[in-house]
Amino acid sequence: MDDHDKPIIISGGSKGLGxxxxxxxxxxxxxxxxxxxxxxxxxxxxxxxxxxQFHFESIDATQADRVDAFVTRVAERFGPIYGxxxxxxxxxxxLLSHIxxxxxxxxxxxxxxxxxxxxxxxxxxxxxxxxxxxxVNVTSICGARGYAGLTVYSAxxxxxxxxxxxxxxxxxxxxxxVNALAPGFFASEMSxxxxxxxxETIRRRTPTERLCTQEEMLPILDMLLFANTNLTGQxxxxxxxxxx
Numbered sequence: 001m002d003d004h005d006k007p008i009i010i011s012g013g014s015k016g017l018g019x020x021x022x023x024x025x026x027x028x029x030x031x032x033x034x035x036x037x038x039x040x041x042x043x044x045x046x047x048x049x050x051x052x053q054f055h056f057e058s059i060d061a062t063q064a065d066r067v068d069a070f071v072t073r074v075a076e077r078f079g080p081i082y083g084x085x086x087x088x089x090x091x092x093x094x095l096l097s098h099i100x101x102x103x104x105x106x107x108x109x110x111x112x113x114x115x116x117x118x119x120x121x122x123x124x125x126x127x128x129x130x131x132x133x134x135x136v137n138v139t140s141i142c143g144a145r146g147y148a149g150l151t152v153y154s155a156x157x158x159x160x161x162x163x164x165x166x167x168x169x170x171x172x173x174x175x176x177x178v179n180a181l182a183p184g185f186f187a188s189e190m191s192x193x194x195x196x197x198x199x200e201t202i203r204r205r206t207p208t209e210r211l212c213t214q215e216e217m218l219p220i221l222d223m224l225l226f227a228n229t230n231l232t233g234q235x236x237x238x239x240x241x242x243x244x
Contacts, residue, residue, distance in 0.1 A: 005082075007075075007079055008082060009074060009083070011087050012061065017138070021218070022046065035056065035059040036056075055077060061110055068117075084122045084133070086136070089110060112156040116163060134179075141182055144243055161180050184206070184238060199211065
């Protein structure tokens with residue numbers, strides 16, 4: 001398949017890492033659809049630059065019915081879905097003893113329940129693609145290592161890693177590869193919840209002695225989405241060795 005025939009859905013693609021991945025896939029020639037709660041100037045610019053290739057809607061990731069309808073519209077516009085990147089997520093900066101039940105519910109709803117339901121919706125269309133497809137769950141080093149103040153966030157990312165492994169086995173005979181991309185800490189709205197001294201401590205303890213960049217996720221994304229590989233059910237860490 002040519003990349004022009006590989007429609008990809010990326011959740012939370014209006015800013016941050018999601019936007020970087022959206023732009024990268026558009027530049028490869030893929031039709032790309034994304035959603036977020038609010039449009040940004042970057043999203044509006046992409047709509048003007050790639051009018052036939054880019055699709056955006058303002059949707060909350062937790063609105064399952066609206067997300068399912070979005071997937072239907074994307075399939076009608078671009079054809080059978082080839083790739084899904086579950087990227088949308090909420091951060092956290094609360095000790096567990098201080099976090100409210102409402103915030104716990106919100107983090108779990110966005111970071112774990114929403115990607116599971118989005119994947120369910122996409123799989124139904126992806127199975128119509130005779131060449132199969134690729135699913136990439138953006139998890140985190142927090143799913144494998146502990147960080148104070150990130151307990152609920154870490155639990156959701158660890159859960160998404162487990163979801164990745166089980167779904168890879170479930171879809172193994174359907175030519176759909178399922179993997180997780182787990183970034184380390186990098187400068188973003190997500191990591192801004194951490195104090196400067198926390199990020200500096202993480203940097204010092206990282207073997208490469210620097211934090212990651214969003215652009216360093218793209219070669220791994222390319223491998224998981226586009227490479228001719230038999231890789232499935234894996235979590236790939238891009239963290240400068242911080243998880244060693």
